[in-house]
Each structure stands twice: as structure tokens, then as C-alpha cells.
Amino acid sequence: MTDEQRLKTEEQIFAAAMEVFFEKGYYGARMQDISDKAGINKALLHYYYRSKDKMFEMVFSKTIDKFFENMAFTLSKDMSLFERIEVAVDNYISFFSDNPHIPVFVVQEINRDSEAFKKLMIDKIDMLRNNVMAPFVMSIQENIAKGVIRPIDFRHLIVNIVSMCIFPVIGKPLIQGVVFANNSGDWNLFIEERKKAVAEFVINAIKK
Amino acid sequence: MTDEQRLKTEEQIFAAAMEVFFEKGYYGARMQDISDKAGINKALLHYYYRSKDKMFEMVFSKTIDKFFENMAFTLSKDMSLFERIEVAVDNYISFFSDNPHIPVFVVQEINRDSEAFKKLMIDKIDMLRNNVMAPFVMSIQENIAKGVIRPIDFRHLIVNIVSMCIFPVIGKPLIQGVVFANNSGDWNLFIEERKKAVAEFVINAIKK
DNA sequence: GTCTATACACTGATAGAC
DNA sequence: GTCTATCAGTGTATAGAC
Structure with missing residues (x-):
């Protein structure tokens, strides 16, 4: 008890x-x-x-884990490149818009030179790069070799995809105003649309 | 004196x-x-x-102005859609990577419900939407009508472009680790490459 | 206009009773 | 384990001398 x-x-x-x-x-x-x-x-x-610092470190660590786990989840599956892109985009946008505070928090804190950041990130980033990105990168290279997609630097492709999934969430207060004249009712619909719109956009951009 | x-x-x-x-x-x-x-x-x-609040309000206001002015500058020029995209992307990436603190700061502060934000943004966002986005949107619609580009929701297109230009800057500490294994020497080159890579990516995505 | 000194509120953290 | 009381330190802001 x-x-x-x-x-x-x-x-x-x-x-x-x-x-x-x-x-x-x-x-x-x-x-x-x-x-x-x-x-x-x-x-x-x-x-x-013990202290605010310790508490923050634990929160930050746990959050980064959730953040990375989500990114890892879809990319580890075995499927075609285009499917992979569709599933990943859908998954990222769902996760980030369901947990909008997480990307805002992460962006805020990684841009502060906290001890928590330096200590934690090295291992975790290494894990993400080796275990998660590797299969995705291989899939890209294969499809370039087969002539299915244009030759493209995988780094830019990945950064592009992630950018289009995350930025709308952290830039919402601005985008909502500029695109919707603050008519907030449409926001959820807009995000829902993006799941298909972004995937299509990416595939069109790389398909030969 | x-x-x-x-x-x-x-x-x-x-x-x-x-x-x-x-x-x-x-x-x-x-x-x-x-x-x-x-x-x-x-x-x-x-x-x-008078106070910290007042001082912050002035800093925030001035920063948002710079932020918006930069966005406005290129889009107001008279050129073809594809040229416009190339110039805009080049300009955004240059501005944001030359002033990396600005987008980080703006994202941080728009996601805090400060009085400064509420007071300031309404007018400025209105200005941006009416004077700056309008010509770009018209250009998109025209090119869709002429069959030069695929039918695409201009809102998603604009958000996509802005995302790909801004996010790498505010996500640098993460991206650098994941993509470069913290080999910081390559970062500037990577950003420089993006000026062409992103423009190409966008144009390929929409071109028929 | 610019400084020193200080008021006053609040924050993170600890001691000690229960 | 959980609380009350309290401390030392820090933060914004002001008063007043020059």
C-alpha cells in the first residue's frame, strides 16, 4: 500500500x-x-x-525518448519507399499535432545550452542515426539506383519531410493567423489534410 | 550633444x-x-x-517586423512563379541562417501567451496576408489554370516552403547530430546547398 | 542622465514536527 | 511520506544623490 x-x-x-x-x-x-x-x-x-535541475533533466530525457521513439517506430517497418513516406508522414503529423507541446518544448530546450541537453543527446542521437535512419537511407539509395526516383541527397529529403511535419505545429500561432485570418475552426481540418498533402508533395518531388 | x-x-x-x-x-x-x-x-x-515587460514588447515587435519584412520583400517582386520560388527560398534561407536567433526567439515567444503577442500580431498578420501573400497566391492560381503546375492548395504549398526554410535553423542542434554525427564543419555547406535543393524540390513537386 | 543604495516580492531549497 | 515554517539568494523596480 x-x-x-x-x-x-x-x-x-x-x-x-x-x-x-x-x-x-x-x-x-x-x-x-x-x-x-x-x-x-x-x-x-x-x-x-532533489532539485529543479534534476527534475527537468528527467522530464527532458523522457520527452526526447518519446520524440525519438515515435520517429523510429515507422521507419523500422519493412515496406516500399513510397509507402514508408506515406506512413511516416501520417504518423509524424498525428503524433505532433496530438502532442503539440512536445515539439515546442524540445525546440525551446535544444536551443538553450543546458547541461541536460549535452549529456543526454549524444547517445540518443547516435541510436537514432544508426538504428532508424539507416534502413530509410538504404531504401532511398536503392530506389535511386533502380531509377524509380530522381537522384537526391537523402539528408535534404529527410530534413524536408521532418520540417513539413513539425513546423506547422510549432508555428501554429503565426500560420493560423496568416493562412486562416485566425479562423481557428479550420485548423484541425488543415492538419488532417496535410497528412495526404505532404506525402503527395514529397512523392511528386522525388518521383521520376 | x-x-x-x-x-x-x-x-x-x-x-x-x-x-x-x-x-x-x-x-x-x-x-x-x-x-x-x-x-x-x-x-x-x-x-x-519603464519595465522588463515594456522592453520585451519593443524587442518582440521590432523582431516580428524584421521577420515579416523579410518575408514580404521577395514575394512582392514581379516574376514568374518558379523564379519567385527560387528567389524566395534563397532569401529566406539566407536570412534565417544569418540570423538564427530570430526564428528560435519568435517560435519560443509566439507559443507563450504573452500580452505582447496578442496585442501586436493581429495587425501585422493582417498586413502580411493582404499585401504579401495575395500576389503569390494569384500567381499560383494562374499557373494552375494554365496547366503549368498541378492543382494544389496554396496554403499547403506556402506552409511547406516556409517549413523547409525555417525548421532546419531552429532544429539545428538535433539535425546536426542526426545527419552529421555532430561534425559541425559541414553545417554551413549543408545550408548553402539547401538554397538550391529546396527550390528544386518544390518545383519538382508542383510541376506538371 | 547616470550612478549607488535599497526596498520588496518571489524562488528554490532545507529543517524539523508529525 | 507529508506537512509548516523559514532561510538565503536573486529578481525587478524605485528613491535619492550627484
Whole structure:
């Protein structure tokens, strides 16, 4: 019972910490806000997590993992290049628009030279490059060799795809205004459309 | 002489404020850092700009203006659609990679519900939509009608182009690791390549 | 206009009772 | 484990001398 409760409180704090860090970033987050949101006392934060820094590190690490796991998930499947692109784009856009705070948070924090970032990223990025990107890159090279798609630098292709999936989410407040005159009702539809629009766009761009 | 000096100090403070706000964001910026960087006393900040909020508002406003002016500049020119795309992409990528702090800062701050944002953006976004996007949209529609390019939703096309130009800059710390294994020497070359790569990519995607 | 000194609020963190 | 009380440090902002 005590163990269950302990786990419950710890998780509650962590969930609250994620919410607050997502919304406000490291500097903007207040320990008071986190404890309020978790429904416990401020001192308990320090009991479970030693300091704000430690807590942030754990939130950041967990978030990066989710971020990378999602990217890894689709690319590891075995399918044709065009299918892969369709599935990946659909999956990325779904994930990012369902969890819009994650890419905003990640972009904010990777552009701050935090110790958390330096420590964590090296291994994780290595993993992503070796285990996840490799099969996708091979698929691209094969299709170029077979003459199915134009010769294209895989780095630009991948960056292009990821850009078109992520940027609309983190740039929403601007794009919504410029494209929709702030008629917010259309946004979800627009994002839904993008799942097909982006995939088509990419395939048309590379298909011979 | 007094007037010149006043202007000089005021500008020095503003320049310092921009630097610090760019690097740290609103919450992370410290008045002490700004006054240090400006080479003057902390109290002077409040003499020229009433408060941190006021100072931030001015920095944010000025930055958004630069951001939008750059977007406006190329699209207002009179040229063919494909030329327009080439010039715009080249210009955006140059601007953003020369001023990498601006898109990072803008993304960070538009995703915070600051008063500065709400107050400022409505008019500026309206301007951008009416004066700048209109000619580009017309050019797209014309080329669809003439059968030069595939039928495509101009909103997705524009968002795609902007995404591919901006995201690599704000995602640099991640992309650099994933694509280059942190071999930082290649980054500038990669960005330089993108000026042509992205334009080609877009044109191939829409050309019939 | 520019400085020093200081007020005042708030933040992260700890001590100690229960 | 969880709370209250409290401390030391830092942040914005102001008062007042020059």
C-alpha cells in the first residue's frame, strides 16, 4: 500500500512537472506551479526529486525518448519507399499535432545550452542515426539506383519531410493567423489534410 | 550633444536587450545581463524603458517586423512563379541562417501567451496576408489554370516552403547530430546547398 | 542622465514536527 | 511520506544623490 502510494505520488509529480515544463520551459516553470498542479506540497518535490535541475533533466530525457521513439517506430517497418513516406508522414503529423507541446518544448530546450541537453543527446542521437535512419537511407539509395526516383541527397529529403511535419505545429500561432485570418475552426481540418498533402508533395518531388 | 548621447545610450540598451532576449527568451532574460551587456547601470534600463515587460514588447515587435519584412520583400517582386520560388527560398534561407536567433526567439515567444503577442500580431498578420501573400497566391492560381503546375492548395504549398526554410535553423542542434554525427564543419555547406535543393524540390513537386 | 543604495516580492531549497 | 515554517539568494523596480 505504501509502495503503491509512493509510486502514485511520484508519478503525479512527474506528470505535473511535464505539463508545467512543456508550457513554460525551464526558466518559466515554477516549483510552486508544479506542486499546485500535483496537488501536493512544495517540499515534496525536493523529497522525490532533489532539485529543479534534476527534475527537468528527467522530464527532458523522457520527452526526447518519446520524440525519438515515435520517429523510429515507422521507419523500422519493412515496406516500399513510397509507402514508408506515406506512413511516416501520417504518423509524424498525428503524433505532433496530438502532442503539440512536445515539439515546442524540445525546440525551446535544444536551443538553450543546458547541461541536460549535452549529456543526454549524444547517445540518443547516435541510436537514432544508426538504428532508424539507416534502413530509410538504404531504401532511398536503392530506389535511386533502380531509377524509380530522381537522384537526391537523402539528408535534404529527410530534413524536408521532418520540417513539413513539425513546423506547422510549432508555428501554429503565426500560420493560423496568416493562412486562416485566425479562423481557428479550420485548423484541425488543415492538419488532417496535410497528412495526404505532404506525402503527395514529397512523392511528386522525388518521383521520376 | 545631449540628444545624440541619449539616442546612443537608448540604442545601446536596445541592442543589448535584443541579444539577451534572443538568447534566453523572456523568462530567462535578466535585467542585470542586459545592463552588463550595454555597459551601463541597471537603473538606467528603467529610466529609458519603464519595465522588463515594456522592453520585451519593443524587442518582440521590432523582431516580428524584421521577420515579416523579410518575408514580404521577395514575394512582392514581379516574376514568374518558379523564379519567385527560387528567389524566395534563397532569401529566406539566407536570412534565417544569418540570423538564427530570430526564428528560435519568435517560435519560443509566439507559443507563450504573452500580452505582447496578442496585442501586436493581429495587425501585422493582417498586413502580411493582404499585401504579401495575395500576389503569390494569384500567381499560383494562374499557373494552375494554365496547366503549368498541378492543382494544389496554396496554403499547403506556402506552409511547406516556409517549413523547409525555417525548421532546419531552429532544429539545428538535433539535425546536426542526426545527419552529421555532430561534425559541425559541414553545417554551413549543408545550408548553402539547401538554397538550391529546396527550390528544386518544390518545383519538382508542383510541376506538371 | 547616470550612478549607488535599497526596498520588496518571489524562488528554490532545507529543517524539523508529525 | 507529508506537512509548516523559514532561510538565503536573486529578481525587478524605485528613491535619492550627484
